[in-house]
Amino acid sequence: MALKLCSIASGSSGNCIYVGTDKVNLLVDSGISRKKVEIGLNDINIDPNTIDGILITHEHSDHIKGIGVFARKYKKPIYTTRKTWNATLNYSALGKMPDDLFVEIFPNEDFVIKDMMIHPFKSFHDAIDPVCYTFRSEDKKISVATDLGCYDEYIIDNLHGSNVLFIEANHDVRLLEVGKYPYFLKKRILSDVGHLSNEKSGELISTLYDEALSHVILGHLSKENNFPELAYESVKTVLSNCSHINCNDLNLSVASRNSNSELVVV
Ligand SMILES: [Zn+2]
Numbered sequence: 085m086a087l088k089l090c091s092i093a094s095g096s097s098g099n100c101i102y103v104g105t106d107k108v109n110l111l112v113d114s115g116i117s118r119k120k121v122e123i124g125l126n127d128i129n130i131d132p133n134t135i136d137g138i139l140i141t142h143e144h145s146d147h148i149k150g151i152g153v154f155a156r157k158y159k160k161p162i163y164t165t166r167k168t169w170n171a172t173l174n175y176s177a178l179g180k181m182p183d184d185l186f187v188e189i190f191p192n193e194d195f196v197i198k199d200m201m202i203h204p205f206k207s208f209h210d211a212i213d214p215v216c217y218t219f220r221s222e223d224k225k226i227s228v229a230t231d232l233g234c235y236d237e238y239i240i241d242n243l244h245g246s247n248v249l250f251i252e253a254n255h256d257v258r259l260l261e262v263g264k265y266p267y268f269l270k271k272r273i274l275s276d277v278g279h280l281s282n283e284k285s286g287e288l289i290s291t292l293y294d295e296a297l298s299h300v301i302l303g304h305l306s307k308e309n310n311f312p313e314l315a316y317e318s319v320k321t322v323l324s325n326c327s328h329i330n331c332n333d334l335n336l337s338v339a340s341r342n343s344n345s346e347l348v349v350v
């Protein structure tokens with residue numbers, strides 16, 4: 085049974101990632117319009133009616149702003165923590181959220197949807213109760229980890245052994261420092277509860293690297309403080325300097341802000 089991942093949109097302006105097997109179809113976040121989700125799914129031959137659930141990472145608008153319209157049309161279960169659900173309900177632009185669609189999950193407690201084992205774990209990001217997710221089916225593992233802020237042994241333990249790593253490379257520190265963001269925002273992004281820089285992302289990937297890891301997709305790039313070539317080259321430079329990593333064996337790519345990434349199948 086193959087595990088599949090396709091990023092439909094990734095970045096500070098909206099996030100939505102498809103993860104599935106032949107039997108189950110899931111979305112991680114819905115921070116783009118329903119129409120864009122439908123187009124993205126259609127491009128990989130997934131009927132939105134066959135989505136089994138939407139997993140929310142946290143309540144920031146770039147992760148939830150499309151979920152109201154999608155949930156009302158397709159009536160799919162929404163998996164998240166109770167705190168994140170309550171915070172999501174406070175986001176007025178969502179409109180009325182059907183309460184019966186909410187399925188409570190708990191960080192560090194696995195749950196199963198059909199043939200997929202899902203493991204939510206906490207991140208340091210500055211939201212009410214943020215989680216990242218790993219997905220397992222048979223002996224394969226895919227991890228989706230954006231909005232990390234920083235990482236520690238706990239994060240490393242959770243991401244370890246992944247075959248596919250979808251990971252944040254949010255900003256270039258120098259671009260951010262000289263850019264036009266106000267000081268408080270620069271400070272927030274650079275802090276341990278903000279976002280991972282390209283360099284930190286490269287360091288985390290190098291820590292996680294083992295022979296199981298075949299695909300790394302960099303995501304959640306800042307529109308103002310990064311660009312795809314820079315994220316790619318910065319991470320590649322970090323990895324190339326690690327003697328234990330054979331970059332030729334690693335498929336490294338950058339998720340697009342507004343269109344599908346390649347469909348990765350492992
Ligand atoms: Zn966030």
Ligand SMILES: [Zn+2]
Nearest residue numbers: 096144146231
């Ligand atoms: Zn975000």
